[in-house]
Amino acid sequence: MNSKIKWLREKMKILNLEGMIISNPVNIRYLTNIVAEGILLITRKENIFLTDGRYIEEVQNILTIDDGIVVHEFKEYTKDEYENFFMFCENVGFEEDYVTYAEYKEYMHKYKVNNFQETEKMLEKQRMIKDDEEIQKLRKACKITDDCFNHLINYIKVGQTEKQIALEIERYFKLNGAEGISFDPIVASGKNSSKPHAVPTNKKIDLGDIITLDFGCKYEGYCSDMTRTIFVGYIPEEAKKVYDLVLQEQIKTKKELKEGMNIKTISKMVENNFKINGYDLIHSLGHGVGLDIHELPIINSKNDMNLKEKMVITNEPGIYIPGKFGVRIEDTVLIGKEISENLTKSSKEYIIVDKQ
Amino acid sequence: MNSKIKWLREKMKILNLEGMIISNPVNIRYLTNIVAEGILLITRKENIFLTDGRYIEEVQNILTIDDGIVVHEFKEYTKDEYENFFMFCENVGFEEDYVTYAEYKEYMHKYKVNNFQETEKMLEKQRMIKDDEEIQKLRKACKITDDCFNHLINYIKVGQTEKQIALEIERYFKLNGAEGISFDPIVASGKNSSKPHAVPTNKKIDLGDIITLDFGCKYEGYCSDMTRTIFVGYIPEEAKKVYDLVLQEQIKTKKELKEGMNIKTISKMVENNFKINGYDLIHSLGHGVGLDIHELPIINSKNDMNLKEKMVITNEPGIYIPGKFGVRIEDTVLIGKEISENLTKSSKEYIIVDKQ
Numbered sequence: 001m002n003s004k005i006k007w008l009r010e011k012m013k014i015l016n017l018e019g020m021i022i023s024n025p026v027n028i029r030y031l032t033n034i035v036a037e038g039i040l041l042i043t044r045k046e047n048i049f050l051t052d053g054r055y056i057e058e059v060q061n062i063l064t065i066d067d068g069i070v071v072h073e074f075k076e077y078t079k080d081e082y083e084n085f086f087m088f089c090e091n092v093g094f095e096e097d098y099v100t101y102a103e104y105k106e107y108m109h110k111y112k113v114n115n116f117q118e119t120e121k122m123l124e125k126q127r128m129i130k131d132d133e134e135i136q137k138l139r140k141a142c143k144i145t146d147d148c149f150n151h152l153i154n155y156i157k158v159g160q161t162e163k164q165i166a167l168e169i170e171r172y173f174k175l176n177g178a179e180g181i182s183f184d185p186i187v188a189s190g191k192n193s194s195k196p197h198a199v200p201t202n203k204k205i206d207l208g209d210i211i212t213l214d215f216g217c218k219y220e221g222y223c224s225d226m227t228r229t230i231f232v233g234y235i236p237e238e239a240k241k242v243y244d245l246v247l248q249e250q251i252k253t254k255k256e257l258k259e260g261m262n263i264k265t266i267s268k269m270v271e272n273n274f275k276i277n278g279y280d281l282i283h284s285l286g287h288g289v290g291l292d293i294h295e296l297p298i299i300n301s302k303n304d305m306n307l308k309e310k311m312v313i314t315n316e317p318g319i320y321i322p323g324k325f326g327v328r329i330e331d332t333v334l335i336g337k338e339i340s341e342n343l344t345k346s347s348k349e350y351i352i353v354d355k356q
Numbered sequence: 357m358n359s360k361i362k363w364l365r366e367k368m369k370i371l372n373l374e375g376m377i378i379s380n381p382v383n384i385r386y387l388t389n390i391v392a393e394g395i396l397l398i399t400r401k402e403n404i405f406l407t408d409g410r411y412i413e414e415v416q417n418i419l420t421i422d423d424g425i426v427v428h429e430f431k432e433y434t435k436d437e438y439e440n441f442f443m444f445c446e447n448v449g450f451e452e453d454y455v456t457y458a459e460y461k462e463y464m465h466k467y468k469v470n471n472f473q474e475t476e477k478m479l480e481k482q483r484m485i486k487d488d489e490e491i492q493k494l495r496k497a498c499k500i501t502d503d504c505f506n507h508l509i510n511y512i513k514v515g516q517t518e519k520q521i522a523l524e525i526e527r528y529f530k531l532n533g534a535e536g537i538s539f540d541p542i543v544a545s546g547k548n549s550s551k552p553h554a555v556p557t558n559k560k561i562d563l564g565d566i567i568t569l570d571f572g573c574k575y576e577g578y579c580s581d582m583t584r585t586i587f588v589g590y591i592p593e594e595a596k597k598v599y600d601l602v603l604q605e606q607i608k609t610k611k612e613l614k615e616g617m618n619i620k621t622i623s624k625m626v627e628n629n630f631k632i633n634g635y636d637l638i639h640s641l642g643h644g645v646g647l648d649i650h651e652l653p654i655i656n657s658k659n660d661m662n663l664k665e666k667m668v669i670t671n672e673p674g675i676y677i678p679g680k681f682g683v684r685i686e687d688t689v690l691i692g693k694e695i696s697e698n699l700t701k702s703s704k705e706y707i708i709v710d711k712q
Contacts, residue, residue, distance in 0.1 A: 101460040102452040
């Protein structure tokens with residue numbers, strides 16, 4: 001059995017679960033590398049993956065004997081087989097944050113389980129700590145993102161629209177080794193940069209604009225996430241001050257990010273430093289990154305949790321001045337024991353594009 | 357109150373629901389035009405929309421007095437206000453196919469409702485029948501899709517990769533009035549076209565290839581969906597026969613699609629006609645299209661339901677010969693009383709691109 005399923009079985013023992021139904025495709029991929037519609041059923045004796053006929057061949061190709069997973073087609077699995085699968089299981093776990101109420105009721109009916117038990121994001125919590133293979137994939141996703149940024153610096157010109165630049169990001173990723181984008185890129189120029197979640201518009205890039213570029217790709221399922229704020233033609237004095245403050249906080253935060261440090265304390269620190277300068281941190285300081293672009297842990301001043309080695313999170317302070325402009329600087333960071341590593345490595349010096 | 361919320365209140369009366377919690381953002385958009393994270397709470401006395409601070413301004417701009425919806429910020433809504441909102445409601449409906457089990461339990465705790473009641477896709481069923489405004493938007497999405505196809509016929513050349521063409525589809529949509537794609541485009545050439553759900557690869561387009569192009573866009577939230585199968589350079593004899601059969605069935609089906617016709621019967625007809633010729637219909641004949649790319653009704657031989665005027669569905673028979681090639685032809689169709697209308701109008705004659 002692979003190490004992740006071994007871990008799951010150990011965990012199930014501790015929680016007194018004799019069985020488990022895993023429905024969230026991201027958790028299935030995490031445990032098995034399977035990328036297909038289906039459901040993973042686990043007992044202390046066996047693991048089966050039920051899927052659609054379309055996927056059988058592909059799934060068989062991914063799995064090795066080491067995985068110890070038997071694959072069946074949904075339509076060949078009978079009512080009795082469903083009812084008998086968990087026959088000797090008193091408690092069966094399910095993912096209450098993924099399964100809908102209707103599915104929950106369907107499971108009750110289908111599997112005839114005595115006691116369905118909530119598992120409190122047990123898999124999502126385990127996914128916070130990345131193994132070496134996962135780190136390699138995250139590293140690769142971040143490398144492609146850095147390369148894309150390098151490309152953008154030369155690509156971006158006055159007169160292009162935000163939408164055009166967003167499309168170029170997507171094009172670059174798809175043609176340069178990534179599976180695609182990890183989220184819809186944010187390209188927010190001029191006043192639009194004052195909205196942290198701006199959607200690319202038909203606004204044309206203008207001299208004197210600030211552009212917030214927030215983007216990332218997926219490599220073998222793993223996401224990257226980076227933001228750089230750049231200048232068009234020249235750097236307006238007002239923006240420079242805000243840029244310096246955000247960068248200073250981003251670098252300070254990076255130094256705090258390591259095993260044992262408290263997420264709440266770090267977030268409060270940034271909030272306070274912004275406040276002293278007359279600004280608010282209006283969104284979270286960061287979030288976990290992995291198979292999902294947003295995963296645990298959330299990095300904000302409500303999360304009283306300590307960082308652990310091999311977590312991968314973002315560090316993304318930002319300041320937004322309504323009606324004027326905004327600055328956000330973000331890296332994807334691998335948490336270490338003594339020191340953390342920025343997996344995104346693009347320069348954070350002032351970058352001026354289309355210098356006339 | 358707008359007509360859709362009026363309908364909902366009538367429906368609630370019939371079902372003996374004094375209140376309703378609407379969580380699915382697509383259903384919220386359908387009822388209110390609101391495109392924002394949040395939750396819509398309805399009683400016989402009032403309608404409120406709870407949302408994040410970021411969206412307040414935008415939501416206020418969309419709503420009119422006619423909508424009769426009061427907007428509040430989540431964080432300003434107190435524990436008491438949640439508990440009191442449904443105070444005089446015995447039965448409160450919720451969307452059991454959207455709400456997770458964890459959310460369901462959270463609702464129980466938060467709203468202190470006596471009896472939460474499943475609503476059995478009541479909104480999704482209503483969404484099957486489109487009003488004139490919705491039809492206008494679907495029509496526009498289909499028009500942009502036809503224009504995109506026209507563009508592709510001239511664009512596609514031997515040597516391009518499937519991925520490049522898929523990106524061009526996305527680029528075209530985003531720069532020509534659509535909000536974006538309604539699903540990841542399928543560009544499947546040569547052998548790849550034998551997989552109905554092929555993902556675009558780095559395979560280069562070659563002379564003698566068949567290409568299946570399955571794509572659509574979103575216009576003001578509403579989706580289009582069209583498939584054309586085209587030829588590169590020339591038409592291989594074997595492919596021609598299959599193309600003719602698929603097209604013949606697609607046209608026959610179109611004639612059957614009208615108010616009162618039975619979905620199961622129509623689907624069986626296509627299945628049988630394929631079988632007579634030695635082929636199987638391995639996927640559904642079609643599906644509803646609207647704010648979601650796949651919505652009710654599903655068009656297959658298990659759905660014993662009659663078509664109704666102003667449903668919008670796809671008509672997409674396909675034949676797939678493993679290891680060789682596949683042909684699918686699909687239109688988005690507006691069901692009429694006597695006759696239906698293809699909203700996608702691109703030619704289904706043999707189309708040969710990059711004729712040498």
